[in-house]
Amino acid sequence: MSITQQYALDTYRARQLGExxxxxxxxxxxxxxxxxxDxxxxxxxxxxxxxxxxxxxxxxxLAHPGPRSMR
Incomplete structure (x- = not known):
């Protein structure tokens, strides 16, 4: 069952139950x-x-490999 089908089923059930x-x-x-x-x-x-x-x-x-400075 796709996410769209599940959403349609959940919406139908909610409507039937008044939720x-x-x-x-x-x-x-x-x-x-x-x-x-964040x-x-x-x-x-x-x-x-x-x-x-x-x-x-x-x-x-990665794009510009070179000598790395020591920090």
Whole structure:
């Protein structure tokens, strides 16, 4: 059963029982992704790492390998 079929079945059952309809699939995806990003940044700060730009920095190192500076 696909997610669309399950949603249609849940909506039908809710209508039959007089309950509010469930949220559509994907309705809260942005909120979930934003929450995950915020949590990852928070945990990075607690661990003493930079909270932003880590992925871009890592990709830059892969794209332009060279001598690494000693920090």
């Amino acid at each position: 509010p309809a469930p949220p559509a699939p994907g309705a809260h995806d942005r909120q979930v992704v934003r929450g995950l990003r 949590r990852r940044r928070f945990r990075a700060v607690l661990a003493g790492r930079p909270a932003r730009g880590r992925i871009r920095t890592a990709l830059g190192r």
